[in-house]
């Protein structure tokens with residue numbers, strides 16, 4: 659066991675460790691199955707896969723309480739599942755079926771499971787950041803002890819609404835954690851080509867909140883840090899916090915394949931990050947017998963979710979004009 663693992667594992671009990679593994683495994687296998695099925699055209703929306711990045715959603719969500727809330731992005735399968743979102747409803751949503759979590763009207767980029775605190779994901783970069791801040795304001799006004807986590811990519815900090823939202827959250831001392839999943843790219847653009855100050859924490863610090871950068875996709879560091887700040891926020895002695903999690907997308911920006919042929923990044927760069935695979939890292943700490951049992955149960959859960967989606971009907975015509983907002 660290396661030093662980093664000794665420190666990280668030191669604060670986790672066996673149940674917590676197993677939960678991390680289960681969640682990582684569920685997300686990885688679900689997305690691999692999505693990638694397999696995608697070419698059949700049964701999945702009716704574009705898919706932005708998180709393979710390689712799962713540790714961020716899992717590390718954060720395992721540090722939260724069931725009554726906490728998350729808001730995310732179009733790369734949202736991992737977050738939805740990590741927060742306990744219903745797997746069957748997610749797959750049905752991807753298939754465009756009426757049993758989907760958004761009645762088949764939103765697809766992969768618009769996942770929601772309010773009962774489990776997944777408040778929504780959106781195709782438009784940075785749009786759920788102000789939603790999350792507004793929700794945190796509501797919680798504070800109601801004197802509730804829950805917290806909100808806003809997830810977004812490194813590209814989202816380039817939207818004006820990010821600055822407005824973070825400023826307001828600090829000003830009002832809101833119970834929110836901003837989690838930036840920094841995979842170094844916005845579609846095919848490297849952050850070094852987009853930003854004069856490429857250290858995101860240096861850009862965010864002047865807003866007047868604690869900032870922390872966590873390197874290497876380190877799931878133990880993410881969980882332990884988020885748990886400690888969530889506790890402090892709940893005790894009402896800390897306002898917003900910004901956490902930057904360094905991670906890496908293994909597959910293409912959108913779709914199930916790889917994209918090294920495009921030339922904007924190298925396979926060698928990806929290989930280095932693949933060595934930080936948190937699923938493999940955790941495997942060494944789970945007894946083989948237990949691991950096989952966990953994996954078997956989750957494989958079955960995933961099969962059933964795809965069967966459910968296959969067998970569900972598409973929305974009927976009556977659904978065309980429901981859930982429509984008119985100004």
Ligand SMILES: Cc1ncc(C[n+]2csc(CCOP(=O)(O)OP(=O)(O)O)c2C)c(N)n1
Nearest residue numbers: 733781782783811812813814841843844845
């Ligand atoms: C407001 C807006 N501008 C541009 C786009 C096109 N777009 C889709 S994804 C993306 C990159 C975002 O990168 P990042 O926030 O780092 O997320 P990642 O895809 O890396 O997870 C862009 C520019 C969009 N969807 N919304």
Ligand SMILES: [Mg+2]
Nearest residue numbers: 811812843844
């Ligand atoms: Mg990115």
